[in-house]
Amino acid sequence: MSSKHDQITELDARNLMCPLPVIRAQDRIKTMHSGELLNVICSDPGALNDIPAWCRINGHRVISTLHDDYNIEVLVEVG
Protein backbone atom coordinates (compact mmCIF):
# COMPACT_ATOMS: atom_id res chain seq x y z
CA MET A 1 0.00 0.00 0.00
CA SER A 2 1.38 3.39 -0.90
CA SER A 3 1.87 6.14 1.64
CA LYS A 4 -1.15 7.89 0.18
CA HIS A 5 -3.23 5.07 1.62
CA ASP A 6 -2.06 5.75 5.15
CA GLN A 7 -4.48 8.63 5.41
CA ILE A 8 -8.14 8.03 4.95
CA THR A 9 -10.48 10.98 4.65
CA GLU A 10 -13.74 10.37 6.50
CA LEU A 11 -17.04 11.70 5.21
CA ASP A 12 -20.04 11.54 7.51
CA ALA A 13 -23.16 11.23 5.36
CA ARG A 14 -25.37 9.67 8.02
CA ASN A 15 -29.04 10.66 8.13
CA LEU A 16 -28.88 11.75 4.51
CA MET A 17 -31.09 10.00 1.99
CA CYS A 18 -29.78 9.03 -1.41
CA PRO A 19 -28.67 10.60 -3.62
CA LEU A 20 -27.27 13.08 -1.07
CA PRO A 21 -24.52 10.69 0.17
CA VAL A 22 -23.45 10.29 -3.46
CA ILE A 23 -23.47 14.06 -3.99
CA ARG A 24 -21.43 14.65 -0.84
CA ALA A 25 -18.93 11.95 -1.88
CA GLN A 26 -18.74 13.37 -5.41
CA ASP A 27 -18.11 16.89 -4.13
CA ARG A 28 -15.44 15.71 -1.69
CA ILE A 29 -13.67 13.59 -4.30
CA LYS A 30 -13.42 16.66 -6.55
CA THR A 31 -11.05 18.14 -3.96
CA MET A 32 -8.91 14.98 -3.64
CA HIS A 33 -6.14 13.46 -5.73
CA SER A 34 -5.81 10.16 -7.54
CA GLY A 35 -4.92 7.32 -5.18
CA GLU A 36 -6.28 8.99 -2.05
CA LEU A 37 -8.87 7.19 0.03
CA LEU A 38 -12.31 8.39 1.09
CA ASN A 39 -14.42 6.48 3.61
CA VAL A 40 -18.09 7.43 3.33
CA ILE A 41 -20.23 6.62 6.37
CA CYS A 42 -23.95 6.49 5.60
CA SER A 43 -27.21 5.31 7.10
CA ASP A 44 -29.31 4.97 3.91
CA PRO A 45 -28.92 1.40 2.59
CA GLY A 46 -29.37 2.79 -0.92
CA ALA A 47 -25.81 4.09 -0.67
CA LEU A 48 -24.57 0.52 -0.90
CA ASN A 49 -25.70 0.49 -4.52
CA ASP A 50 -25.42 4.12 -5.45
CA ILE A 51 -21.91 5.00 -4.33
CA PRO A 52 -20.37 1.96 -6.08
CA ALA A 53 -22.45 2.73 -9.21
CA TRP A 54 -21.28 6.34 -9.19
CA CYS A 55 -17.68 5.16 -8.71
CA ARG A 56 -17.89 2.70 -11.60
CA ILE A 57 -19.11 5.30 -14.08
CA ASN A 58 -16.75 8.02 -12.92
CA GLY A 59 -13.56 5.98 -12.75
CA HIS A 60 -13.08 5.48 -9.01
CA ARG A 61 -12.58 2.18 -7.21
CA VAL A 62 -14.57 0.82 -4.29
CA ILE A 63 -12.12 -1.01 -2.07
CA SER A 64 -14.58 -2.31 0.52
CA THR A 65 -18.09 -1.96 1.86
CA LEU A 66 -19.27 -2.63 5.41
CA HIS A 67 -22.86 -2.87 6.59
CA ASP A 68 -23.91 -3.34 10.20
CA ASP A 69 -27.19 -2.67 11.99
CA TYR A 70 -26.57 1.06 12.13
CA ASN A 71 -24.21 2.24 9.44
CA ILE A 72 -22.82 1.57 6.02
CA GLU A 73 -19.25 2.36 5.12
CA VAL A 74 -17.92 2.56 1.58
CA LEU A 75 -14.17 2.95 1.15
CA VAL A 76 -13.28 4.55 -2.17
CA GLU A 77 -9.94 5.00 -3.88
CA VAL A 78 -10.01 8.16 -5.99
CA GLY A 79 -9.33 7.39 -9.65
Add this chain to the structure above:
Amino acid sequence: MNTPRKAVALISGGLDSMLAAKVMLEQGIHVEGINFFTGFCVEGHTHAIRNKDQEKKEKKRNNALWTAEQLGIKLHIIDIIEPYKDVVLNPKHGYGANLNPCLDCKIFMVREAHKWMNENNFDFIITGEVVGQRPKSQRKETMPIVQKESGIQDLLLRPLCAHNLPETLPEREDWVNREKLLDFHGRNRKPQMALAKDFGFKDYAQPAGGCCFLTDANYSSKLQDMWNHRPSRDYTLDDIILLKVGRHIRPRENFKLIVARDAGETRYLGGYKKQFKHLIMRSHSGPLTLIEGDELSIEDIQLAAAIAARYGQGRDTDEVEFEYADPQNDGYQFSVKPLPADEVKPVWLV
Protein backbone atom coordinates in the same frame (compact mmCIF):
# COMPACT_ATOMS: atom_id res chain seq x y z
CA MET B 1 -8.86 13.65 -36.50
CA ASN B 2 -11.28 16.19 -35.07
CA THR B 3 -11.93 16.20 -31.34
CA PRO B 4 -15.51 15.02 -30.83
CA ARG B 5 -18.02 17.65 -29.81
CA LYS B 6 -19.20 17.42 -26.22
CA ALA B 7 -22.82 17.36 -25.12
CA VAL B 8 -24.30 17.59 -21.65
CA ALA B 9 -27.34 15.34 -21.36
CA LEU B 10 -30.03 16.07 -18.80
CA ILE B 11 -30.55 12.59 -17.37
CA SER B 12 -33.71 12.05 -15.37
CA GLY B 13 -33.43 8.29 -15.16
CA GLY B 14 -36.38 7.77 -17.50
CA LEU B 15 -36.38 6.23 -20.95
CA ASP B 16 -36.49 9.40 -23.05
CA SER B 17 -33.31 10.97 -21.71
CA MET B 18 -31.59 7.61 -22.01
CA LEU B 19 -32.57 7.37 -25.69
CA ALA B 20 -31.60 10.96 -26.45
CA ALA B 21 -28.12 10.37 -25.00
CA LYS B 22 -27.78 7.13 -26.91
CA VAL B 23 -28.73 8.82 -30.20
CA MET B 24 -25.90 11.29 -29.64
CA LEU B 25 -23.40 8.60 -28.64
CA GLU B 26 -24.23 6.78 -31.88
CA GLN B 27 -23.10 9.90 -33.73
CA GLY B 28 -19.75 9.91 -31.97
CA ILE B 29 -20.58 12.82 -29.67
CA HIS B 30 -18.88 12.77 -26.26
CA VAL B 31 -21.79 12.76 -23.81
CA GLU B 32 -21.79 13.27 -20.06
CA GLY B 33 -24.92 13.29 -17.96
CA ILE B 34 -26.14 15.78 -15.43
CA ASN B 35 -28.88 15.04 -12.92
CA PHE B 36 -30.40 17.60 -10.61
CA PHE B 37 -31.51 16.79 -7.07
CA THR B 38 -34.32 19.14 -6.06
CA GLY B 39 -35.43 17.33 -2.90
CA PHE B 40 -38.73 16.51 -4.60
CA CYS B 41 -37.26 13.76 -6.76
CA VAL B 42 -39.14 10.49 -6.67
CA GLU B 43 -36.45 8.25 -5.34
CA GLY B 44 -36.67 4.53 -4.79
CA HIS B 45 -34.86 5.06 -1.53
CA THR B 46 -37.45 7.40 -0.13
CA HIS B 47 -40.04 4.70 -0.66
CA ALA B 48 -37.59 2.17 0.72
CA ILE B 49 -37.97 3.64 4.19
CA ARG B 50 -41.06 1.47 4.37
CA ASN B 51 -40.81 -2.23 5.18
CA LYS B 52 -42.96 -3.30 2.27
CA ASP B 53 -40.59 -1.65 -0.17
CA GLN B 54 -37.48 -3.06 1.50
CA GLU B 55 -38.93 -6.52 1.06
CA LYS B 56 -39.23 -6.11 -2.70
CA LYS B 57 -36.98 -8.43 -4.61
CA GLU B 58 -35.61 -5.95 -7.10
CA LYS B 59 -32.50 -4.07 -6.08
CA LYS B 60 -32.96 -0.50 -5.01
CA ARG B 61 -31.28 1.75 -7.50
CA ASN B 62 -30.96 5.34 -8.52
CA ASN B 63 -32.29 5.33 -12.06
CA ALA B 64 -30.14 8.22 -13.25
CA LEU B 65 -26.97 6.42 -12.13
CA TRP B 66 -28.24 3.17 -13.58
CA THR B 67 -29.00 4.87 -16.91
CA ALA B 68 -25.54 6.43 -17.06
CA GLU B 69 -23.98 3.06 -16.40
CA GLN B 70 -25.99 1.44 -19.19
CA LEU B 71 -24.87 4.19 -21.54
CA GLY B 72 -21.26 4.10 -20.36
CA ILE B 73 -21.21 7.83 -19.62
CA LYS B 74 -20.20 9.89 -16.61
CA LEU B 75 -22.96 11.35 -14.48
CA HIS B 76 -22.73 14.48 -12.37
CA ILE B 77 -25.41 14.82 -9.71
CA ILE B 78 -26.02 18.40 -8.67
CA ASP B 79 -27.64 19.48 -5.42
CA ILE B 80 -30.01 22.35 -6.29
CA ILE B 81 -32.21 22.16 -3.19
CA GLU B 82 -31.61 25.77 -2.12
CA PRO B 83 -31.83 27.63 -5.45
CA TYR B 84 -34.77 25.46 -6.50
CA LYS B 85 -36.91 26.92 -3.70
CA ASP B 86 -37.52 30.05 -5.75
CA VAL B 87 -38.84 27.89 -8.60
CA VAL B 88 -41.30 26.15 -6.29
CA LEU B 89 -42.34 29.23 -4.37
CA ASN B 90 -42.52 31.79 -7.18
CA PRO B 91 -43.10 30.10 -10.54
CA LYS B 92 -43.40 32.78 -13.19
CA HIS B 93 -45.39 30.44 -15.43
CA GLY B 94 -47.53 29.02 -12.64
CA TYR B 95 -48.26 25.51 -11.46
CA GLY B 96 -49.63 22.54 -13.34
CA ALA B 97 -52.48 20.35 -12.09
CA ASN B 98 -50.79 20.14 -8.68
CA LEU B 99 -47.92 22.17 -7.22
CA ASN B 100 -45.68 21.27 -10.15
CA PRO B 101 -43.97 24.30 -11.72
CA CYS B 102 -42.95 22.25 -14.76
CA LEU B 103 -42.13 25.03 -17.21
CA ASP B 104 -40.18 27.09 -14.69
CA CYS B 105 -38.45 23.91 -13.56
CA LYS B 106 -37.28 23.07 -17.07
CA ILE B 107 -36.10 26.64 -17.66
CA PHE B 108 -34.20 26.56 -14.38
CA MET B 109 -32.58 23.18 -15.07
CA VAL B 110 -31.52 24.14 -18.59
CA ARG B 111 -30.11 27.41 -17.23
CA GLU B 112 -28.11 25.50 -14.60
CA ALA B 113 -26.96 22.98 -17.20
CA HIS B 114 -25.90 25.88 -19.43
CA LYS B 115 -23.70 27.24 -16.63
CA TRP B 116 -22.21 23.77 -16.12
CA MET B 117 -21.66 23.46 -19.87
CA ASN B 118 -19.69 26.71 -19.98
CA GLU B 119 -17.68 25.92 -16.85
CA ASN B 120 -16.69 22.51 -18.19
CA ASN B 121 -16.10 23.42 -21.84
CA PHE B 122 -18.94 21.45 -23.36
CA ASP B 123 -20.53 22.50 -26.64
CA PHE B 124 -24.28 21.98 -26.30
CA ILE B 125 -27.09 20.49 -24.22
CA ILE B 126 -29.41 17.64 -25.08
CA THR B 127 -32.66 16.58 -23.44
CA GLY B 128 -35.05 13.70 -23.98
CA GLU B 129 -37.98 16.03 -24.53
CA VAL B 130 -40.60 15.10 -27.09
CA VAL B 131 -42.84 17.79 -28.51
CA GLY B 132 -46.45 17.35 -27.50
CA GLN B 133 -45.66 15.01 -24.65
CA ARG B 134 -46.53 15.77 -21.04
CA PRO B 135 -45.73 17.88 -19.08
CA LYS B 136 -46.44 21.50 -19.99
CA SER B 137 -42.78 22.25 -20.74
CA GLN B 138 -42.89 19.96 -23.78
CA ARG B 139 -45.68 21.72 -25.66
CA LYS B 140 -44.72 23.12 -29.03
CA GLU B 141 -45.41 26.66 -27.84
CA THR B 142 -43.47 26.29 -24.57
CA MET B 143 -40.31 24.69 -25.95
CA PRO B 144 -39.03 28.00 -27.39
CA ILE B 145 -39.75 29.67 -24.05
CA VAL B 146 -37.34 27.24 -22.37
CA GLN B 147 -34.63 28.13 -24.90
CA LYS B 148 -35.19 31.86 -24.57
CA GLU B 149 -35.61 32.22 -20.82
CA SER B 150 -32.83 29.80 -19.90
CA GLY B 151 -30.46 31.68 -22.20
CA ILE B 152 -29.37 28.52 -24.01
CA GLN B 153 -31.07 29.58 -27.27
CA ASP B 154 -30.11 27.24 -30.14
CA LEU B 155 -27.53 25.27 -28.20
CA LEU B 156 -30.33 23.07 -26.87
CA LEU B 157 -30.91 20.02 -29.02
CA ARG B 158 -33.80 17.59 -28.54
CA PRO B 159 -32.68 14.58 -30.56
CA LEU B 160 -35.93 12.61 -30.22
CA CYS B 161 -38.08 15.28 -31.86
CA ALA B 162 -35.55 17.45 -33.71
CA HIS B 163 -37.31 17.03 -37.07
CA ASN B 164 -40.35 18.76 -35.61
CA LEU B 165 -38.35 21.76 -34.45
CA PRO B 166 -36.19 24.46 -36.07
CA GLU B 167 -32.56 23.54 -36.72
CA THR B 168 -30.23 24.16 -33.81
CA LEU B 169 -26.65 25.33 -34.00
CA PRO B 170 -25.18 21.81 -33.56
CA GLU B 171 -27.20 20.75 -36.63
CA ARG B 172 -26.38 23.80 -38.73
CA GLU B 173 -22.68 23.46 -37.97
CA ASP B 174 -22.76 19.72 -38.75
CA TRP B 175 -21.61 18.78 -35.26
CA VAL B 176 -24.47 16.31 -35.48
CA ASN B 177 -26.18 14.80 -38.49
CA ARG B 178 -29.77 16.08 -38.52
CA GLU B 179 -30.81 13.28 -40.82
CA LYS B 180 -30.10 10.78 -38.08
CA LEU B 181 -32.23 12.62 -35.52
CA LEU B 182 -35.86 11.72 -34.92
CA ASP B 183 -39.37 13.03 -35.36
CA PHE B 184 -41.19 11.74 -32.31
CA HIS B 185 -44.21 13.70 -31.15
CA GLY B 186 -47.19 13.36 -28.85
CA ARG B 187 -47.91 11.03 -26.00
CA ASN B 188 -47.63 7.76 -27.87
CA ARG B 189 -44.79 5.82 -26.25
CA LYS B 190 -44.49 3.17 -28.94
CA PRO B 191 -41.73 4.92 -30.93
CA GLN B 192 -39.61 5.20 -27.80
CA MET B 193 -40.17 1.57 -26.95
CA ALA B 194 -39.27 0.51 -30.48
CA LEU B 195 -36.09 2.59 -30.38
CA ALA B 196 -35.19 1.11 -27.00
CA LYS B 197 -35.56 -2.33 -28.54
CA ASP B 198 -33.36 -1.32 -31.49
CA PHE B 199 -30.67 -0.17 -29.04
CA GLY B 200 -31.01 -3.40 -27.06
CA PHE B 201 -32.32 -1.73 -23.90
CA LYS B 202 -34.41 -4.38 -22.20
CA ASP B 203 -34.77 -2.69 -18.83
CA TYR B 204 -35.59 0.95 -18.25
CA ALA B 205 -37.50 3.02 -15.73
CA GLN B 206 -41.19 3.40 -16.43
CA PRO B 207 -42.09 7.05 -16.63
CA ALA B 208 -45.61 6.71 -15.17
CA GLY B 209 -46.14 9.29 -12.45
CA GLY B 210 -43.15 11.34 -13.49
CA CYS B 211 -39.96 11.87 -11.55
CA CYS B 212 -41.15 14.61 -9.23
CA PHE B 213 -43.35 14.46 -6.14
CA LEU B 214 -44.80 17.88 -6.99
CA THR B 215 -46.84 16.24 -9.74
CA ASP B 216 -48.48 13.98 -7.14
CA ALA B 217 -51.86 15.16 -5.85
CA ASN B 218 -51.45 13.65 -2.38
CA TYR B 219 -48.00 15.09 -1.92
CA SER B 220 -49.12 18.52 -3.15
CA SER B 221 -52.01 18.44 -0.73
CA LYS B 222 -49.61 17.90 2.17
CA LEU B 223 -47.30 20.65 0.96
CA GLN B 224 -50.20 23.08 0.61
CA ASP B 225 -51.40 22.17 4.10
CA MET B 226 -47.90 22.86 5.44
CA TRP B 227 -47.83 26.25 3.75
CA ASN B 228 -51.33 27.07 5.02
CA HIS B 229 -50.26 26.51 8.61
CA ARG B 230 -46.98 28.39 8.69
CA PRO B 231 -46.21 32.08 8.62
CA SER B 232 -43.87 31.56 5.67
CA ARG B 233 -43.89 29.17 2.71
CA ASP B 234 -40.14 28.68 2.99
CA TYR B 235 -39.16 25.07 3.60
CA THR B 236 -36.22 22.90 4.59
CA LEU B 237 -35.13 19.58 3.10
CA ASP B 238 -36.44 17.85 6.24
CA ASP B 239 -39.85 19.47 5.70
CA ILE B 240 -40.23 18.15 2.19
CA ILE B 241 -38.86 14.70 2.96
CA LEU B 242 -41.19 14.30 5.94
CA LEU B 243 -44.13 14.97 3.62
CA LYS B 244 -43.22 11.69 1.92
CA VAL B 245 -43.28 9.68 5.15
CA GLY B 246 -46.17 8.46 7.33
CA ARG B 247 -49.84 9.36 7.68
CA HIS B 248 -50.34 13.10 8.06
CA ILE B 249 -53.35 13.93 10.24
CA ARG B 250 -54.44 17.43 11.27
CA PRO B 251 -57.26 17.18 13.83
CA ARG B 252 -56.90 20.79 14.94
CA GLU B 253 -55.51 23.88 13.28
CA ASN B 254 -52.61 24.22 15.71
CA PHE B 255 -51.02 20.81 15.24
CA LYS B 256 -50.47 17.92 12.87
CA LEU B 257 -49.51 14.31 13.52
CA ILE B 258 -47.12 12.26 11.43
CA VAL B 259 -47.89 8.63 12.24
CA ALA B 260 -45.44 6.00 10.99
CA ARG B 261 -47.06 3.34 8.83
CA ASP B 262 -44.72 0.51 9.71
CA ALA B 263 -41.53 -0.34 11.59
CA GLY B 264 -39.39 1.05 8.78
CA GLU B 265 -41.05 4.45 9.04
CA THR B 266 -40.89 4.31 12.86
CA ARG B 267 -37.12 3.81 12.58
CA TYR B 268 -36.84 6.67 10.12
CA LEU B 269 -39.02 9.09 12.09
CA GLY B 270 -37.00 8.14 15.17
CA GLY B 271 -34.22 10.27 13.70
CA TYR B 272 -36.42 13.33 14.28
CA LYS B 273 -37.11 12.77 17.99
CA LYS B 274 -34.76 15.57 19.00
CA GLN B 275 -36.60 18.03 16.76
CA PHE B 276 -40.25 17.12 17.33
CA LYS B 277 -42.62 16.53 20.18
CA HIS B 278 -43.56 12.88 19.88
CA LEU B 279 -45.61 10.03 21.25
CA ILE B 280 -44.22 6.56 21.92
CA MET B 281 -46.72 3.78 22.52
CA ARG B 282 -45.65 1.97 25.71
CA SER B 283 -48.36 -0.57 26.51
CA HIS B 284 -48.69 -2.04 23.04
CA SER B 285 -46.76 -2.41 19.85
CA GLY B 286 -47.42 0.61 17.67
CA PRO B 287 -45.99 3.36 15.52
CA LEU B 288 -43.98 6.39 16.52
CA THR B 289 -45.96 9.61 16.12
CA LEU B 290 -44.36 13.01 15.63
CA ILE B 291 -46.37 16.10 16.55
CA GLU B 292 -45.78 19.29 14.60
CA GLY B 293 -47.27 22.31 16.30
CA ASP B 294 -46.85 24.81 19.07
CA GLU B 295 -48.75 25.75 22.20
CA LEU B 296 -50.26 22.31 22.60
CA SER B 297 -52.79 21.97 25.40
CA ILE B 298 -53.17 18.78 27.45
CA GLU B 299 -56.38 18.13 25.49
CA ASP B 300 -54.47 18.45 22.22
CA ILE B 301 -51.91 15.88 23.35
CA GLN B 302 -54.63 13.53 24.56
CA LEU B 303 -56.45 13.80 21.23
CA ALA B 304 -53.18 13.18 19.40
CA ALA B 305 -52.58 10.05 21.48
CA ALA B 306 -56.16 8.81 21.03
CA ILE B 307 -55.71 9.09 17.27
CA ALA B 308 -52.24 7.50 17.33
CA ALA B 309 -53.63 4.63 19.43
CA ARG B 310 -55.84 3.70 16.50
CA TYR B 311 -52.77 2.61 14.56
CA GLY B 312 -51.30 0.27 17.19
CA GLN B 313 -52.05 -3.18 18.58
CA GLY B 314 -54.15 -1.67 21.35
CA ARG B 315 -56.72 -0.10 19.04
CA ASP B 316 -59.53 -2.34 20.35
CA THR B 317 -58.63 -2.05 24.03
CA ASP B 318 -59.94 0.42 26.60
CA GLU B 319 -56.60 1.99 27.37
CA VAL B 320 -53.28 2.57 25.67
CA GLU B 321 -50.32 3.97 27.53
CA PHE B 322 -48.08 6.57 25.91
CA GLU B 323 -44.92 8.43 26.66
CA TYR B 324 -45.09 12.03 25.54
CA ALA B 325 -41.72 13.64 24.90
CA ASP B 326 -40.94 17.26 24.17
CA PRO B 327 -37.40 18.28 23.16
CA GLN B 328 -37.87 21.61 24.98
CA ASN B 329 -39.68 20.45 28.13
CA ASP B 330 -40.16 17.50 30.43
CA GLY B 331 -42.20 14.61 29.12
CA TYR B 332 -44.66 12.40 30.94
CA GLN B 333 -46.59 9.17 30.66
CA PHE B 334 -50.37 8.89 30.40
CA SER B 335 -53.11 6.64 29.10
CA VAL B 336 -55.95 7.24 26.64
CA LYS B 337 -58.82 5.34 25.14
CA PRO B 338 -58.24 4.86 21.42
CA LEU B 339 -60.50 7.00 19.28
CA PRO B 340 -63.19 4.90 17.59
CA ALA B 341 -62.67 4.56 13.84
CA ASP B 342 -65.82 6.53 13.01
CA GLU B 343 -64.59 9.49 15.07
CA VAL B 344 -61.45 9.96 12.98
CA LYS B 345 -62.83 12.53 10.58
CA PRO B 346 -61.82 12.09 6.93
CA VAL B 347 -61.17 15.83 6.72
CA TRP B 348 -58.35 15.41 9.25
CA LEU B 349 -56.36 13.26 6.81
CA VAL B 350 -54.07 15.61 4.94
